[in-house]
Structures are given as structure tokens and as C-alpha cells.
Amino acid sequence: MPTGGCAARRGILSSIGRLRAVTLAGLAGCCAVGPATAAPQRGDAPTLTEIVEARSIDSLVLSPDGQRLAYRVIERSVARNRTTAQWYWVALGDPAAPVALGAPSEPIWVPLFDFVENGDAQWDPESMTLYVRQTGRHGIQVHQLGPHGADRTVTDDPADVVSFSISDDGATISYKTRNTRDAIEKSAILEQQMGIHLDRTVITDGLPLINNFRVGSSMTSLRRSGPSEVLPGHSGALLTKSVEIPDHDPVEHRTPGTSIDQRSVYTSLSAETGLGFNFASLRTIVSLEKVGSMSKILPVPRYELTATTEAGVKTRCREAFCVGFSYALRQVLPNESNGEIVVLYEADEAGRSVLYGWNPFTGRSRTIYNRRTALDGGSSYAGSPCRRSGRYLACVEAGPTQPPELVRIDIQTGERVTLSDPNRSLARKTFATVELLAWTDSSGRPANGVLLRPAGSSTRHPLVITTYRCRGFLQGGTGSVVPEHILVQRGIATLCVNTRSENIAERGPDGQEILLGVHKASIESYRSAIDLLSRSGVIDPRKVGISGHSYSSNVAAYALSNTNLFAAAILGTGVTIDPNTYYLTAPVPDSWRKSVLRSMALPEPTNDILGVWQQISPSLNAGKITAPVLLLPPENEYLFGLQLYTSLRDAGGIADMYIFAGEGHSAGREPIHRYWRYRRALDWFAFWLTRREYASPETADQYRVWRELREARNITGHSPEKQGSTKSQPRPPHQPDS
16 A cells, blocks of 8 residues: 555645545545634635636646756736737756746637647757747747747748647658638638538537637638537648748757656546556566456446566556546656656546556555645646656646646655746635545445635535536636635635546446436535535535536536526536527537437437427426526527526526627637626626625626516515425425425
8 A cells, every 4th residue: 555644644735734635425534524724824815807817837848858848828818808828948957937938829729619729839859949839920830939039930831730740850840731721711702602501510509600710810610520520611631731940950860868758658538648668677568458347337448557577477556546547547657766657646536636656566655746736737628648857747736726836746756846836926815725525425426526615604604516627726617607716705615526437438237328327427416415515514505506517507407407406506508408409509410419419318309209308308397497597608509598598587487698709618718708707607696695796887787687587586486495395396305494
């Protein structure tokens, strides 16, 4: 077992100060349930604008000589309503100030989703300058960046660059494009003149049919090109091109990068770049091998860390951190100096990364680094690996109250050094106490989340559940719907709940998808958490709200029509499990998006022999929904939400909607949109859960509408208090009768 045990882990926790682990529901653990310790007083509490403008770090790229690390900082400005990307490099050896490369530019956005695309960058062979793909006056091109604002456009192609690579001698760039921007525009104009034919490429979710996506300073018209791929219409096939780099002397003999060790396995839900490497000094092959057979109920492979000598002797690591699904074994790499295999492990997708060491010859293991934080490459969506040079790992580290920070970790000693801290002022703010919770639902499924509760009060608090990923710094869960750190300032406790991939992959005894299986599993995890927090006296179970985005918008809407768990709700996207969603996303017979229904075991609404949709659709059961619902969708998804919005209003329920124009799925392209999305969400929960108004001249109309909605509910009697005990919605055991 890893050395140190519970006492060592308690010591690590106490050294952090602001984090505290809590184990509930009889799960084994070191820390007992007890009163939370107060966060250290450091400064004022963070403001809403500061939460919106928290900087992210991503796209770590190690130089060929292993001495420098390039990275990118994404910065949002509410006042300027602009998002920028700035590249830097920093020395990995003796700490020194980061060096800015080039000038800030607009990042490349993932079409339709509107989150920032991971940076595409490569060092020149001499480790002096950085080549990146970025937007400029001539679309997306390859730029050569250097210190003091140096920025040279290298490709200057009439088409946008999709990807690139630099030759070993540094003299040539090979890159890929599709059709030229001019050709795409001419084809689009002709199509508009002749009429746009409705086929599976046309995006019918809510965006305009033409000029619906901005690339730099130009507009283009998006079209689907696959189940999850979106490109500008008429883009054509990929073309490979090359260009010589001007004023560059070819490098005949590259300086040996002796300090670099690229032998590592990186796994995640989105990528598996290899499953083994050669541990040369020990004459051993290290690999992740599939263990056991995939069951019908959970058809996901599990891996086990093994080491095999030249003689064929195989040693299996028996530690808990050596076995798991791909997302748990996030990175595996060798430490030549002491013969250890280093594992970056994350249990139960809780967003808590731990570095372990295992020696396959002695069998000994140890904990190298554990601060109860997330260590990854900084991507908010898929994650990416830490970068390794010699004995150092460079990682982006973040925790619930720790904004992203670039750190260097010594895999020999566990020593941590800050390389870059772009959020220094935010990190010095005073945050609420964090409690890391773990529990099981009624079916025995494990669940986990992050609890924040208001300070200085022993009364039961209202609660808002945020969803469905809680990695790193808390900013409202997936989709950034409502900021936890501001909710607690308003006297509302928050619980961010992670969704486990095992729940997503779970199947029935026959190996088939379960009707809304993952949605029901998520609801049961929410129900169990509410019950635990209610029984422990933390929350008032009659005043629980939920926010959802994307997948969890579906979950929240389904929960509203099938349970009495929630007294208020916010849907960050318009997507719900309703017939209208099907008609909008899959209108033609060969639509790629029909697969979404099959993954939920749902029939097509046009062929629903058993009447499944009538049973499960929130819109078709709007009369059962008693909680006030606020929809905050991006423009490309607001049509999804109209069926639920209209059905609720027609049934006498409470619904309101604000649409964010020009935004894609994540609704985060314009910082001012994120600010107002946050602010309305905060106001909504405060209005319905605490009966408080945080009025300003800008929100006068908002509150006028909400007061009218509340008064109308009081008159019609469509309220949780009056309808909460109907037979169609039995009261959960944790809710009192009065």
C-alpha cells in the first residue's frame, strides 16, 4: 500500500488550509463528518466580474531541448467584451518570469460549441521561437512568435490552415487546408440564390442558416459534416501543402534533448495515445493491459499496470492506483533515477489528481504528490497531459478555490514550484470553506461532489446543485451556468456533483441501453445527496435548486417532471428530452443526430408505438412541473427550449427565458454574455429560494416580470406547496410534510 496512510493524508489536507475531505454514507475514509473549518482570511470575497475573468492556462508544449515550456493564457474582459489568447514560455530550471511571445490574439473557437480550441503549437528545432496556428487579418494561418511582440505570418494562404508540422531541420512547414475562403464564399452566395436544400448538413438548431459563425473578422456559414463534426459549408476535402520558412538556416544536427522523456501513456475519455513504453535502464516493458472481460452491464475496458522483463517475467501492480478505467489512469511514465513507474491517478472522476510511484522490482509504492487538486494540461473540456522533462512534470493545477496555476512538480521529491500564476490576485481572495463529499445512492452507485456553504450561520441553508463536471476552479459546473462562489455570498449553499462515466456506459442485463438510464442515475445521486445534507442539518430540503447544461439540462428537466426534489431550476441550454428536440436535430431520414436518441433507448417520436414520449417528456407533462424554470440558452439552441417554455406557460407554470445572440453551445464566447448569464442565474435562485431581490436599474424589468409570475402562481395555486403531495409526484422521504 502507499506509504503514509491516513495520517499523511490529513497532514497534506491541513497544509492546504482551505480544503477539507468529508466521507459520508458509510464509505471508508480517513476523515469523519464534522464541523467545517473556516477559510483563512486573506482578502475580500471575489466579485462576479472576477469569477468571469478568471484566466485559464492550456496547450503546454515542451521545447526540443527540454529547457522551456510554452503555454497559453486565455483572458476574458467584461469591460471590453473580448476574449484573448497570449502565448508565453517559461524556463523549467531556475524559476524566472514568463516571457510573452507575440501579442494577444483572438483564440480559435470550436464551431457550434463556442469553447476555445486547444492551441496548436510547435517549437522550432533550436528551441528559440514558437510556431502557432492562430487568427489574424488573413484568416487562420501559421505564425512564428518570439519575445518582444515578434509575430511573423509564415503561411499566408488564401485558405485557412487546419493543421501543420515543421520539418526536422526547421526549414519547411507542411500544412493542411480545405477550400479557399473566396471559393467557400462564392459557393455560399450561389447556394443562397438558388435556395438552401434541407439535408443532414443543414444546422436547424437555432442559428441563422447563413453567416452564423465568426472566424476572426469574417463570417461563415456552418454545416454538419458528421455526427459531431461541424465545418464551414463548402469547405471541401483536406489538401496538403508546404512552404519554406524564410530567413531560416536548416538545422543539420539538432541538440540532443537528453532531458526530455516522451515515454508516457496518456489516457482520457477522448484520447489514448499509447498503452505502453520501454523502460530501457531496467530492460523492462511497461504497459497498461486490459483486465477482465467487459460485462454486458458495463461494456467499458479496465486497465492494469504491468511490467515485463526481457526474460518474460511479468509483475502486476496490485495497488488501487494501478487498476481502473482510462480516465482514472490519466498518465503513466518512468522515473529512471529510482526505478519507479509514476502514475497520475484520478479516482471516480472527482477532479482530484494524485501522483503515485510504484517500483515493479521491490513492490514498494508511495504517494509523491497530493494536494486534492486537479493536475492536467488545462483543457476545460477534454483535458491533456502534464509535460515531462527529466525529473520534472509541468502541470496546470487548479482546485475548487484555487484558480489555474502552472506548476512544476519534482517526481523524485514531490517538491512543487510555481512557474506562472496569472490569477494571483484572484487566488488571494477569501473563499468559502470547501468540503469534498462522497456518498452512495440507493442502488449503491458511488457519487462525489464539492460542497460550499455560507459562513457564520448555523441555520439550514437553501441549496443549489450545479452539474455535471467539477474539475478545477469552480465556475458553475459544465457550461458555467451559475457561480458557486457568489451563491454562497448570498446565503445559498452549493453542491457541484460530478457525473461518473460508468453511469453513462451502464447497460441493462441484456446488454442494451437502459431507457434514460444515466439520467435516472444522476437524479438518484442528487436525491441521495439532498437526503444526506438534510439529515445532517446543513440544508432546507424544501429550498433546493438545480442548474443544468447540455446533458444535465436534460437531467434537470426530466427531474422536474418526475420528482419533487427541486424548488427552482435553471437550464443553461434549451436541450430537453422532448419531441421538439428530435424534430430540430434530426429532421431528415439520414440525420447523424438520430444516434442521440438510440443512446438513450428512445424511439423516434413519429414511431412511438408504446407511448414512451408521453411518459418521459417534460413538455408533455408540464402540468406536473411546479418549480419555476429559467432558460438561458445560446441562440443556436433556444428553439429546443420553446416546447418546454410554451407548455409550462400554457399549463399555468412558471417559466422565463433569456437568449444569448450569436452564441454556440457553451454560451461563453462573449464575456458580457457570461456575466449576464451568471447574474440572472444568481438573481433567479435568490428570488425563489430566499425571496430576496438584488435590484439595479438594469434588472428592473426582470424583477417586474418575476413578481408578476409569482403573483400569478399564488392566484392560480400552481405551486409546490399546493401540488407537492399529488399521487403523480410522491414526496421524497427527506422532505417533511409541512
